Amino acid sequence: MKLRAFGALAACCLAGCGTVTRGTTESVSITAEPADATIRTSLGHNCPQSPCTVEVSRKTKFTAFADKEGYKPGSIYVDTKVAGAGAAGVAGNVIIGGVVGIGVDVATGAALDHFPNPAHIRLVPVDAAEDSTRAVIPDKSPKPGNQSAPTS
Numbered sequence: 001m002k003l004r005a006f007g008a009l010a011a012c013c014l015a016g017c018g019t020v021t022r023g024t025t026e027s028v029s030i031t032a033e034p035a036d037a038t039i040r041t042s043l044g045h046n047c048p049q050s051p052c053t054v055e056v057s058r059k060t061k062f063t064a065f066a067d068k069e070g071y072k073p074g075s076i077y078v079d080t081k082v083a084g085a086g087a088a089g090v091a092g093n094v095i096i097g098g099v100v101g102i103g104v105d106v107a108t109g110a111a112l113d114h115f116p117n118p119a120h121i122r123l124v125p126v127d128a129a130e131d132s133t134r135a136v137i138p139d140k141s142p143k144p145g146n147q148s149a150p151t152s
Contacts, residue, residue: 024108028078029053029118032066037123040065051118058112064119071123076116083113 030039032050039045039052042063047054056062058080065075124130 024058024110025055026058026114026117027053028056028114030064030066030076030078031118031120032068032074033120033122034068034071037066037068037071037121039121040067056114058110058114059108064121066121066123068123071125072128074121074123076119076121078114078116078119080112081115082111 030041030047030050030052032039035051036049039047039050041054042065043054043056043060045052045054050066061077061079063075063077065073067073
């Protein structure tokens with residue numbers, strides 16, 4: 001009987017654990033303009049052309065690179081941050097008392113998401129006056145008439 005009660009308690013604790021509910025890896029989508037640019041990452045992923053989706057450990061930050069003949073090479077840094085769902089998993093651990101679950105989520109990165117995701121790299125033609133390519137971080141807020149995010 002005690003074994004069943006312990007099993008039920010363990011199942012409740014794991015329900016709030018981000019490692020169990022979200023996993024330790026995430027698919028990151030990388031696109032480029034022009035669409036047929038080649039994509040590679042600092043982690044060793046290679047895609048013959050955009051768009052490209054790579055599976056990455058949630059705690060791993062990386063840089064994505066885009067290249068196409070006639071264009072300046074471009075790149076974007078893909079960082080990690082605590083996401084809403086990740087924070088909910090941590091909160092679930094705190095409420096249920098799963099200190100071990102919090103430790104596991106922190107160690108595996110299960111509470112993190114990659115940002116930006118999707119990541120977009122806009123390449124600039126070689127003969128353009130611009131000095132470098134621009135990384136575009138999509139604006140996910142719905143705004144009438146705003147079809148692209150501001151660039152820096």
